[in-house]
Amino acid sequence: MALLVVGSLAFDSIKTPRGQVDRILGGSATYFSLAASYFTEVRVVAVVGDDFTAEHEAVLKRRGVATDGIEHARGKTFFWSGEYGENVNEAKTHATELNVFQDFHPQIPKKYLDTEFLFLANIDPVLQAGVRRQMSHTRLVGGDTMNYWIKGKPHELAETLKLIDVLLINDTETKMLAGDSSLPRAANKVLAHGPRGLVVKHGEYGATIFFGEGTFGIGTHPFRAPALPIEEVRDPTGAGDSFAGGFMGYIASQGELNREVLKRAMFYGGVMGSFAVECFGPERLTNLTRDEIEARFQIFRELTHLDHDA
Amino acid sequence: MALLVVGSLAFDSIKTPRGQVDRILGGSATYFSLAASYFTEVRVVAVVGDDFTAEHEAVLKRRGVATDGIEHARGKTFFWSGEYGENVNEAKTHATELNVFQDFHPQIPKKYLDTEFLFLANIDPVLQAGVRRQMSHTRLVGGDTMNYWIKGKPHELAETLKLIDVLLINDTETKMLAGDSSLPRAANKVLAHGPRGLVVKHGEYGATIFFGEGTFGIGTHPFRAPALPIEEVRDPTGAGDSFAGGFMGYIASQGELNREVLKRAMFYGGVMGSFAVECFGPERLTNLTRDEIEARFQIFRELTHLDHDA
Numbered sequence: 368m369a370l371l372v373v374g375s376l377a378f379d380s381i382k383t384p385r386g387q388v389d390r391i392l393g394g395s396a397t398y399f400s401l402a403a404s405y406f407t408e409v410r411v412v413a414v415v416g417d418d419f420t421a422e423h424e425a426v427l428k429r430r431g432v433a434t435d436g437i438e439h440a441r442g443k444t445f446f447w448s449g450e451y452g453e454n455v456n457e458a459k460t461h462a463t464e465l466n467v468f469q470d471f472h473p474q475i476p477k478k479y480l481d482t483e484f485l486f487l488a489n490i491d492p493v494l495q496a497g498v499r500r501q502m503s504h505t506r507l508v509g510g511d512t513m514n515y516w517i518k519g520k521p522h523e524l525a526e527t528l529k530l531i532d533v534l535l536i537n538d539t540e541t542k543m544l545a546g547d548s549s550l551p552r553a554a555n556k557v558l559a560h561g562p563r564g565l566v567v568k569h570g571e572y573g574a575t576i577f578f579g580e581g582t583f584g585i586g587t588h589p590f591r592a593p594a595l596p597i598e599e600v601r602d603p604t605g606a607g608d609s610f611a612g613g614f615m616g617y618i619a620s621q622g623e624l625n626r627e628v629l630k631r632a633m634f635y636g637g638v639m640g641s642f643a644v645e646c647f648g649p650e651r652l653t654n655l656t657r658d659e660i661e662a663r664f665q666i667f668r669e670l671t672h673l674d675h676d677a
Numbered sequence: 678m679a680l681l682v683v684g685s686l687a688f689d690s691i692k693t694p695r696g697q698v699d700r701i702l703g704g705s706a707t708y709f710s711l712a713a714s715y716f717t718e719v720r721v722v723a724v725v726g727d728d729f730t731a732e733h734e735a736v737l738k739r740r741g742v743a744t745d746g747i748e749h750a751r752g753k754t755f756f757w758s759g760e761y762g763e764n765v766n767e768a769k770t771h772a773t774e775l776n777v778f779q780d781f782h783p784q785i786p787k788k789y790l791d792t793e794f795l796f797l798a799n800i801d802p803v804l805q806a807g808v809r810r811q812m813s814h815t816r817l818v819g820g821d822t823m824n825y826w827i828k829g830k831p832h833e834l835a836e837t838l839k840l841i842d843v844l845l846i847n848d849t850e851t852k853m854l855a856g857d858s859s860l861p862r863a864a865n866k867v868l869a870h871g872p873r874g875l876v877v878k879h880g881e882y883g884a885t886i887f888f889g890e891g892t893f894g895i896g897t898h899p900f901r902a903p904a905l906p907i908e909e910v911r912d913p914t915g916a917g918d919s920f921a922g923g924f925m926g927y928i929a930s931q932g933e934l935n936r937e938v939l940k941r942a943m944f945y946g947g948v949m950g951s952f953a954v955e956c957f958g959p960e961r962l963t964n965l966t967r968d969e970i971e972a973r974f975q976i977f978r979e980l981t982h983l984d985h986d987a
Contacts, residue, residue, distance in 0.1 A: 453858035453859070549910075552909075573882070575906060577906075590980060591883075596861040596887075596899050597861060630983050671982070673944065
């Protein structure tokens with residue numbers, strides 16, 4: 368089934384210990400939709416400026432991503448410039464130029480209003496709620512947020528959380544959102560605010576999904592998926608959005624929502640994140656095959672499963 | 678098969694956000710041997726002072742641990758006092774009094790010299806090497822170390838690493854030992870120094886075992902075991918030693934050394950660590966049943982395995 372993502376299309380200038388690139392295609396919606404495109408039909412809603420060319424759009428189109436929800440505005444596309452040190456979990460931002468993104472008021476094209484799976488990438492929670500309310504036929508809504516909104520718009524975010532089924536954030540964000548330094552306790556507090564599921568991304572240690580009481584009819588036991596021990600992370604940009612793309616894409620590709628599907632979705636999320644960091648920008652996500660994805664899924668399985676060696 | 682541990686017996690005064698205790702039984706050898714005692718025959722070599730009573734020794738004896746390798750010296754037993762904040766991964770040490778431990782020169786009782794499994798807990802690497810050289814029939818030697826020795830005795834430690842089959846340390850220690858901030862790269866550098874296996878403990882994120890080339894005839898793919906998301910860690914003291922006790926104890930209990938055994942040992946390590954933190958000091962490790970251990974093993978499996986719901 369189809370999956371719609373609302374987020375950012377951007378140009379990124381990135382420096383890591385392994386090299387640097389200038390003004391390459393980036394943004395949460397780019398990583399998300401490319402990663403999800405290996406699993407299901409994907410539709411993007413975002414805004415770009417005059418500098419976003421047909422060639423940039425073709426990167427998404429070649430993966431079958433529907434781009435007719437992209438709004439073309441006057442001005443420049445969102446731009447981010449940052450640098451990672453040896454600790455790839457922390458980016459140092461040099462510049463954030465919102466440009467056309469500043470006045471982004473996402474409108475879902477009519478023909479996409481009945482899309483069954485929705486992902487609200489990391490944008491203003493007020494906009495997230497606005498999108499969510501436009502769409503009344505969703506089967507599952509995933510969402511992301513960040514420290515900036517947790518601190519800056521806590522009340523608006525609290526409202527948005529009631530409209531999200533599965534929230535995907537990292538350890539720091541979870542603890543900040545809950546005001547609790549114990550991750551499992553913080554996770555349960557976040558779940559009490561609305562989401563039925565909470566995926567906490569641990570970076571190189573993988574990710575854990577926590578479930579609210581009685582949701583998905585599957586009990587409340589958490590489930591943990593690994594990340595791949597990767598010797599050389601070339602560029603961590605977009606790893607979280609790629610995780611979300613794999614996670615939501617796999618779920619949308621399955622007819623039903625149950626614990627088994629969500630568990631596998633966690634693995635596919637980790638798989639897509641592990642590919643994303645192999646190259647600068649989203650490049651690796653443009654040229655994968657489903658066989659490569661399945662092979663890596665097996666590596667994730669072998670990394671964690673007893674009695675299952677290949 | 679029997680397992681011998683050389684390490685510290687100590688008295689600990691511990692404060693955590695959940696409470697505090699004064700001068701309770703502790704030390705690496707205590708946690709290790711109690712955890713291992715659920716799997717195999719355990720022998721302790723350590724030194725204690727006049728304040729270590731028959732009652733303290735009985736804590737080990739009741740679990741069947743052989744205590745006749747404990748040397749009774751004049752003076753006081755090793756004492757540690759410390760505090761944990763909300764971040765249970767970091768202890769603030771208030772006092773370390775080595776006492777009789779300062780002149781500890783471990784002698785393995787003759788009747789124990791042919792013990793097949795050996796664990797060198799975190800003591801001076803020179804002493805670790807001395808013990809290792811006394812024992813010529815070992816099938817597997819596990820070892821621990823810490824920042825203090827990595828910085829203070831790097832050459833001595835390098836020699837000791839050549840005598841250890843499986844080293845168990847944490848992320849920070851691994852990176853420090855290798856001088857590399859990428860964990861998988863650091864792990865491979867440590868393996869190049871001697872150990873055939875390296876268990877990196879990630880605290881609340883579990884642990885990963887990395888293998889050297891062609892060791893145990895099982896390839897070099899790492900294996901990752903989870904930790905339990907625990908809402909309330911009452912006292913993290915001894916979690917790492919309890920992990921090591923479960924890991925080495927399970928290995929010693931199995932006839933053969935292969936990848937499947939090592940994978941399960943990683944799970945049992947995590948299981949014993951998860952019990953250790955439930956109470957102050959080693960208390961929880963004194964009153965477990967094998968059924969409780971197996972039940973928790975199943976929880977670890979459900980936490981990580983696809984297609985395996987109970």
